Amino acid sequence: MRTSWADSVSNSAAEIAIWDKNSLPRPTRSTYVPPHLRSGSISDLSGPVTGTNGGSRWTGSDGGGTKPELRRQGQANSYATAGRDAAAGGGGGGGGRNNRSGGWDRREREVNPFGNDDKIYDIKQNFSEQENSGINFDAYEDIPVEASGENVPPPVNTFAEIDLGEILNQNIRRCKYVKPTPVQRHAIPIALAGKDLMACAQTGSGKTAAFCFPIISGIMRELYAQRSHVGRTVYPLGLILSPTRELSCQIHDEAKKFSYQTGVKVVVAYGGAPINQQLRELERGVDILVATPGRLVDLLERARVSLQAVRYLALDEADRMLDMGFEPQIRKIVEQMNMPNRGVRQTMLFSATFPREIQRLASDFLSNHIFLAVGRVGPSTDLIVQRVEFVLESDKRSHLMDLLHAQRENGNHGKVSLNLQQALTLVFVETKKGADSLEHWLCMNGFPSTTIHGDRTQQERELALRSFKSGKTPILVATDVAARGLDIPHVAHVVNFDLPNDIDDYVHRIGRTGRAGKTGLATAFFNESNLSLARPLAELMQEASQEVPAWLTHYASRAPYGGNKNRRSGGRFGGSDFRREESIGKNLDYYSGGNSGNAYEGLVDIAGGYAPGVTSAWD
Numbered sequence: 243m244r245t246s247w248a249d250s251v252s253n254s255a256a257e258i259a260i261w262d263k264n265s266l267p268r269p270t271r272s273t274y275v276p277p278h279l280r281s282g283s284i285s286d287l288s289g290p291v292t293g294t295n296g297g298s299r300w301t302g303s304d305g306g307g308t309k310p311e312l313r314r315q316g317q318a319n320s321y322a323t324a325g326r327d328a329a330a331g332g333g334g335g336g337g338g339r340n341n342r343s344g345g346w347d348r349r350e351r352e353v354n355p356f357g358n359d360d361k362i363y364d365i366k367q368n369f370s371e372q373e374n375s376g377i378n379f380d381a382y383e384d385i386p387v388e389a390s391g392e393n394v395p396p397p398v399n400t401f402a403e404i405d406l407g408e409i410l411n412q413n414i415r416r417c418k419y420v421k422p423t424p425v426q427r428h429a430i431p432i433a434l435a436g437k438d439l440m441a442c443a444q445t446g447s448g449k450t451a452a453f454c455f456p457i458i459s460g461i462m463r464e465l466y467a468q469r470s471h472v473g474r475t476v477y478p479l480g481l482i483l484s485p486t487r488e489l490s491c492q493i494h495d496e497a498k499k500f501s502y503q504t505g506v507k508v509v510v511a512y513g514g515a516p517i518n519q520q521l522r523e524l525e526r527g528v529d530i531l532v533a534t535p536g537r538l539v540d541l542l543e544r545a546r547v548s549l550q551a552v553r554y555l556a557l558d559e560a561d562r563m564l565d566m567g568f569e570p571q572i573r574k575i576v577e578q579m580n581m582p583n584r585g586v587r588q589t590m591l592f593s594a595t596f597p598r599e600i601q602r603l604a605s606d607f608l609s610n611h612i613f614l615a616v617g618r619v620g621p622s623t624d625l626i627v628q629r630v631e632f633v634l635e636s637d638k639r640s641h642l643m644d645l646l647h648a649q650r651e652n653g654n655h656g657k658v659s660l661n662l663q664q665a666l667t668l669v670f671v672e673t674k675k676g677a678d679s680l681e682h683w684l685c686m687n688g689f690p691s692t693t694i695h696g697d698r699t700q701q702e703r704e705l706a707l708r709s710f711k712s713g714k715t716p717i718l719v720a721t722d723v724a725a726r727g728l729d730i731p732h733v734a735h736v737v738n739f740d741l742p743n744d745i746d747d748y749v750h751r752i753g754r755t756g757r758a759g760k761t762g763l764a765t766a767f768f769n770e771s772n773l774s775l776a777r778p779l780a781e782l783m784q785e786a787s788q789e790v791p792a793w794l795t796h797y798a799s800r801a802p803y804g805g806n807k808n809r810r811s812g813g814r815f816g817g818s819d820f821r822r823e824e825s826i827g828k829n830l831d832y833y834s835g836g837n838s839g840n841a842y843e844g845l846v847d848i849a850g851g852y853a854p855g856v857t858s859a860w861d
């Protein structure tokens with residue numbers, strides 16, 4: 243029987259309340275000890291060493307035969323008490339690490355990423371706070387899910403059902419996450435089962451946590467979680483790649499929150515920022531490296547980072563990472579830099595869109611992966627009101643001005659109410675010059691704005707983002723550099739001043755609003771220079787139950803089929819498993835669920851029992 247999110251929240255509340263009361267680690271996780279609490283110190287790795295790493299799942303051939311065996315000592319058998327201390331919030335003892343920085347005592351160094359607000363919320367209080375703040379995750383409840391691959395682990399309903407460990411669970415509560423979002427419910431069990439994963443889920447639906455939790459938890463579990471270095475080279479166990487500097491910083495910030503007091507150290511490296519500072523940070527030790535591809539290649543070539551120990555590889559915005567711009571770099575990183583082979587490492591690819599040709603490319607990096615699609619293409623249907631208006635090129639500025647005035651004066655735009663105190667507007671344009679010029683014009687006309695694009699220095703970009711987030715300049719004019727992944731609270735309105743050529747880019751752009759269950763508005767200015775987008779845009783809007791203007795339908799019926807990588811991939815989702823479409827007869831398990839009125843197409847029974855008439859993927 244279908245149960246609602248709210249029902250399962252009360253169940254999880256009860257479970258967690260009991261668990262909290264005893265303030266003990268859950269029985270299944272009593273042995274985890276943060277690495278910094280372990281008495282064994284890391285070996286002096288002055289050159290390739292031999293030693294024991296038996297039992298490590300990434301042991302074995304990486305194909306290259308050059309992997310130094312990293313000796314990791316200090317196993318965790320008798321540390322349950324210390325683990326409980328840490329779990330209770332003590333922050334850990336000063337076991338220290340004998341690494342190049344001369345020891346890493348987290349009591350001294352680990353800044354509390356939750357700041358002054360570091361309360362571990364009671365789950366019930368937490369839930370009511372979410373309600374008060376207007377977050378409505380029930381908006382994601384009835385969306386369809388498809389999973390295909392061998393032995394797909396069943397989804398969970400609550401974080402309590404997932405064995406992430408007490409410290410990580412405390413951090414989840416600190417983040418005020420009451421229950422997993424749909425993609426987390428499905429993806430985390432798959433990742434924890436050690437399977438490779440290609441996950442396609444709506445923008446703003448919590449994909450970051452979906453790959454961070456299993457990586458952090460996996461590193462915590464590894465018996466060999468002590469970090470290693472040889473000379474000045476560091477050996478991260480987890481590598482998270484993302485296409486933009488700002489997104490890498492954001493993932494780093496999130497991952498640091500999730501890994502607070504776990505002993506798992508997260509470091510970020512991205513271009514445009516001084517490399518020396520990043521090198522110093524790396525020298526202090528790194529378990530998870532979050533990076534943009536260019537800077538990572540630089541670090542690899544300087545032999546300051548080695549990928550030989552990578553156990554977990556995650557590509558965020560994976561379709562972007564594998565399109566023409568990035569693919570050669572990603573291939574170099576994954577295939578030519580001594581990273582353990584697919585099947586030895588665990589690889590996870592996430593995005594809101596997965597065109598078929600990119601999936602095909604991506605399968606080079608995956609081993610027997612599970613394909614997961616959660617929700618319809620792009621953003622949740624109910625959360626974002628999409629409007630498209632016919633605006634001639636020459637009228638765009640005055641039209642934008644009208645919108646902004648209306649927004650300023652009455653706080654609403656059509657049926658969408660905007661909270662004017664906090665509403666931020668993100669305006670996408672095609673070119674860097676166009677961004678500067680529009681920003682200047684807006685400022686001259688009394689609308690404080692700033693801009694972010696590739697011609698600005700990294701310092702300017704970061705400043706612009708801060709100024710926008712704080713509301714000091716409530717309008718941000720951006721090129722596609724801000725289209726993916728950025729999670730900026732209070733973006734109430736996204737304006738596609740210039741529409742992109744690709745429908746996927748549109749999906750990601752409008753996904754900057756309507757995040758985490760909140761509502762938003764997306765307005766697009768369309769004219770005859772956007773003809774190739776007419777059809778996919780009309781289809782996308784129709785699928786999302788949006789009002790499609792008659793003139794757009796007319797253009798769509800006459801237009802060539804452009805901007806449609808995503809549409810070609812078929813199905814109700816931002817992508818569907820190309821393996822199912824391409825090779826009938828491959829022995830893939832498959833389930834499909836949700837409230838689409840057709841919950842069990844082509845269904846086979848799989849691990850977890852998603853058989854017709856038993857339970858839907860969402861229950």
Ligand SMILES: Nc1ncnc2c1ncn2[C@@H]1O[C@H](COP(=O)(O)OP(=O)(O)OP(=O)(O)O)[C@@H](O)[C@H]1O
Pocket residue numbers: 418419420421422423426443444445446447448449450451593594726727728729753754757758
């Ligand atoms: N379980 C949860 N409960 C409440 N909020 C959550 C939960 N998981 C994630 N969030 C919040 O939801 C927001 C969106 O998450 P995130 O940025 O990971 O989305 P995403 O799916 O990666 O989006 P995009 O496709 O745009 O990159 C963030 O503010 C995050 O803190």
